[in-house]
Amino acid sequence: xxxxxxxxxxxxxxxxxxxxxxxxxxxxxxxxxxxxxxxxxxxxxxxxxxxxxxxxxxxxxxxxxxxxxxxxxxxxxxxxxxxxxxxxxxxxxxxxxxxxxxxxxxxxxxxxxxxxxxxxxxxxxxxxxxxxxxxxxxxxxxxxxxxxxxxxxxxxxxxxxx
Amino acid sequence: xxxxxxxxxxxxxxxxxxxxxxxxxxxxxxxxxxxxxxxxxxxxxxxxxxxxxxxxxxxxxxxxxxxxxxxxxxxxxxxxxxxxxxxxxxxxxxxxxxxxxxxxxxxxxxxxxxxxxxxxxxxxxxxxxxxxxxxxxxxxxxxxxxxxxxxxxxxxxxxxx
Amino acid sequence: xxxxxxxxxxxxxxxxxxxxxxxxxxxxxxxxxxxxxxxxxxxxxxxxxxxxxxxxxxxxxxxxxxxxxxxxxxxxxxxxxxxxxxxxxxxxxxxxxxxxxxxxxxxxxxxxxxxxxxxxxxxxxxxxxxxxxxxxxxxxxxxxxxxxxxxxxxxxxxxxxxxxxxxxxxxxxxxxxxxxxxxxxxxxxxxxxxxxxxxxxxxxxxxxxxxxxxxxxxxxxxxxxxxxxxxxxxxxxxxxxxxxxxxxxxxxxxxxxxxxxxxxxxxxxxxxxxxxxxxxxxxxxxxxxxxxxxxxxxxxxxxxxxxxxxxxxxxxxxxxxxxxxxxxxxxxxxxxxxxxxxxxxxxxxxxxxxxxxxxxxxxxxxxxxxxxxxxxxxxxxxxxxxxxxxxxxxxxxxxxxxxxxxxx
Ligand code: SF4
Numbered sequence: 079x080x081x082x083x084x085x086x087x088x089x090x091x092x093x094x095x096x097x098x099x100x101x102x103x104x105x106x107x108x109x110x111x112x113x114x115x116x117x118x119x120x121x122x123x124x125x126x127x128x129x130x131x132x133x134x135x136x137x138x139x140x141x142x143x144x145x146x147x148x149x150x151x152x153x154x155x156x157x158x159x160x161x162x163x164x165x166x167x168x169x170x171x172x173x174x175x176x177x178x179x180x181x182x183x184x185x186x187x188x189x190x191x192x193x194x195x196x197x198x199x200x201x202x203x204x205x206x207x208x209x210x211x212x213x214x215x216x217x218x219x220x221x222x223x224x225x226x227x228x229x230x231x232x233x234x235x236x237x238x239x240x
Numbered sequence: 241x242x243x244x245x246x247x248x249x250x251x252x253x254x255x256x257x258x259x260x261x262x263x264x265x266x267x268x269x270x271x272x273x274x275x276x277x278x279x280x281x282x283x284x285x286x287x288x289x290x291x292x293x294x295x296x297x298x299x300x301x302x303x304x305x306x307x308x309x310x311x312x313x314x315x316x317x318x319x320x321x322x323x324x325x326x327x328x329x330x331x332x333x334x335x336x337x338x339x340x341x342x343x344x345x346x347x348x349x350x351x352x353x354x355x356x357x358x359x360x361x362x363x364x365x366x367x368x369x370x371x372x373x374x375x376x377x378x379x380x381x382x383x384x385x386x387x388x389x390x391x392x393x394x395x396x397x398x399x400x401x
Numbered sequence: 402x403x404x405x406x407x408x409x410x411x412x413x414x415x416x417x418x419x420x421x422x423x424x425x426x427x428x429x430x431x432x433x434x435x436x437x438x439x440x441x442x443x444x445x446x447x448x449x450x451x452x453x454x455x456x457x458x459x460x461x462x463x464x465x466x467x468x469x470x471x472x473x474x475x476x477x478x479x480x481x482x483x484x485x486x487x488x489x490x491x492x493x494x495x496x497x498x499x500x501x502x503x504x505x506x507x508x509x510x511x512x513x514x515x516x517x518x519x520x521x522x523x524x525x526x527x528x529x530x531x532x533x534x535x536x537x538x539x540x541x542x543x544x545x546x547x548x549x550x551x552x553x554x555x556x557x558x559x560x561x562x563x564x565x566x567x568x569x570x571x572x573x574x575x576x577x578x579x580x581x582x583x584x585x586x587x588x589x590x591x592x593x594x595x596x597x598x599x600x601x602x603x604x605x606x607x608x609x610x611x612x613x614x615x616x617x618x619x620x621x622x623x624x625x626x627x628x629x630x631x632x633x634x635x636x637x638x639x640x641x642x643x644x645x646x647x648x649x650x651x652x653x654x655x656x657x658x659x660x661x662x663x664x665x666x667x668x669x670x671x672x673x674x675x676x677x678x679x680x681x682x683x684x685x686x687x688x689x690x691x692x693x694x695x696x697x698x699x700x701x702x703x704x705x706x707x708x709x710x711x712x713x714x715x716x717x718x719x720x721x722x723x724x725x726x727x728x729x730x731x732x733x734x735x736x737x738x739x740x741x742x743x744x745x746x747x748x749x750x751x752x753x754x755x756x757x758x759x760x761x762x763x764x765x766x767x768x769x770x771x772x773x774x775x776x777x778x779x780x781x782x783x784x785x786x787x788x789x790x791x792x793x794x795x796x797x798x799x800x801x802x803x804x805x806x807x808x809x
Contacts, residue, residue, distance in 0.1 A: 306771075
């Protein structure tokens with residue numbers, strides 16, 4: 079397509095925006111979660127990716143097995159003392175900008191397991207952006223959290239996270 | 241039934257038959273029971289009888305072996321009592337291979353040393369963990385919860401529980 | 402030369418030569434790996450691409466459930482039992498409830514038993530569906546996940562209807578069940594029993610004769626009947642090796658002896674055999690559900706024991722005694738006579754047992770869960786030896802270990 083034809087096809091559809099908004103829009107609509115299932119909540123996380131609920135509507139269906147390709151860590155389930163260092167390593171391996179959703183009561187606070195074996199809240203080792211209550215939260219809850227996160231990402235733009 | 245000489249005591253608890261043997265004889269007794277048809281070790285575990293008033297216990301740790309005869313479907317629980325720090329007992333992984341991990345778990349959780357086990361390391365807790373979580377004098381841990389009366393009690397499990 | 406991967410787990414690399422001229426290579430598979438069904442970690446010695454040694458490392462999901470139960474009262478413990486084998490919560494509840502009931506010497510009414518059977522079978526179905534969906538996904542049949550989770554959602558909707566919760570229902574409790582079934586639940590169940598056989602046909606159409614699925618599973622992960630018995634494997638692992646052992650039939654509980662169903666077995670002893678067993682089990686579960694629904698007896702769903710279960714709401718307004726029972730029950734709970742007991746039930750993965758030692762107080766002295774995954778996982782080494790690393794995924798998948806169940 080020649081340059082004239084391109085200009086023709088665009089017609090008068092010119093959009094002006096700030097770079098921050100554009101980047102925020104792009105990032106917010108393509109949040110790729112790391113495939114990081116821990117316990118019962120992970121099953122509901124899988125359910126979110128299936129046809130019934132369909133997380134793909136929000137641009138997040140690409141669950142990446144490698145942390146280096148993902149923007150979002152969904153901590154779906156209880157984090158044991160043995161798993162905690164590994165979780166932190168995975169978080170460190172993710173490239174900036176990155177976000178964390180703490181899914182379920184266990185990840186957020188330890189849930190019903192107030193004992194020696196579990197980390198009482200994943201926010202002790204990684205910064206959490208959105209907490210989801212529930213044991214397990216419904217898939218719709220996860221979608222809701224994702225939408226809240228998208229709002230934040232869009233508002234954040236290109237600025238580094240505070 | 242294994243020879244009566246091995247059995248110290250026997251009885252039935254809520255419909256489950258059990259026998260007690262002396263700790264040093266456990267390996268012998270289990271090997272004998274296996275030849276008698278109890279081919280499956282369902283599980284092996286331990287109960288800590290610290291400050292247990294329900295009866296007088298011969299020793300603090302009770303090691304429990306649940307056996308099953310796959311043909312006649314009979315079940316039998318073999319119990320033995322051990323004491324000491326750490327308590328010692330013979331490993332039975334050579335008689336019942338599934339005992340391997342069960343013994344590691346019991347070691348991990350109760351600190352019971354299974355002599356002759358090929359690789360007695362922690363299995364569930366991190367390798368550098370201190371203490372044996374399922375002992376009754378090990379606190380439940382966690383964090384204090386507001387408005388809960390009971391949490392304090394959990395922390396000092398031994399004499400109040 | 403010794404490489405210490407982590408303390409306690411040492412792998413010796415003696416520079417051993419492999420059959421293909423190279424050196425054995427030690428790699429770490431998991432705990433964060435998409436194909437390990439959770440957080441299983443395997444230390445694998447590879448010769449080329451073949452597995453020569455394998456060592457599972459577990460405990461990454463250790464939740465302290467057994468200790469937690471010691472700190473909870475008898476009726477509170479039910480909540481925690483849901484969460485250890487998180488693909489079959491009502492079956493865990495059932496094991497615990499049966500054990501407590503056996504210690505207390507109570508018998509639940511027939512309607513409660515029938516509802517328990519219904520919930521167990523629904524759970525078995527949903528557990529197998531999750532297994533099939535995720536295993537399919539791991540072996541490249543992505544659409545299986547979509548189909549299986551669709552039906553699983555129907556089951557969860559039924560859970561929600563009867564208990565108010567999707568996954569961790571805590572529906573089966575010592576002394577009976579949480580509440581009677583609603584008419585809508587029975588309708589949903591009826592519809593489900595009609596639809597489900599067709600869906601199972603659908604899955605079979607997608608997988609049973611699928612050449613890729615067959616070549617990934619047939620002849621892979623052989624576990625002979627002898628080995629399975631010696632290693633203590635239970636559930637589809639054992640039945641997939643041709644041993645007809647199913648606790649529902651061999652040592653019936655909750656009235657399973659009154660239902661007419663077959664034990665699914667397969668003589669293939671490989672991953673495909675275990676797949677066939679699970680498919681057959683799904684069909685049998687539907688049969689049991691149908692029978693249970695048709696013969697659902699009337700009557701109460703709880704034992705009539707005010708010391709164990711709270712009095713009905715209406716009584717609280719008229720009877721002082723009821724108020725006292727209610728208060729006692731919710732402040733200190735009931736106590737269970739001293740003694741110990743072991744009860745085993747058949748879950749989707751095998752023998753799910755509950756051993757309880759009581760010291761006569763209102764909290765258990767010791768609760769131990771005998772989990773099928775923990776024992777079945779020990780057979781992994783036997784199954785995976787000399788297979789390709791890529792086949793490990795199929796083998797772990799069809800062993801159907803749930804790490805929550807394994808680590809508790
Ligand atoms: S919050 Fe509940 S469902 Fe989620 S991991 Fe914890 S126990 Fe399981």
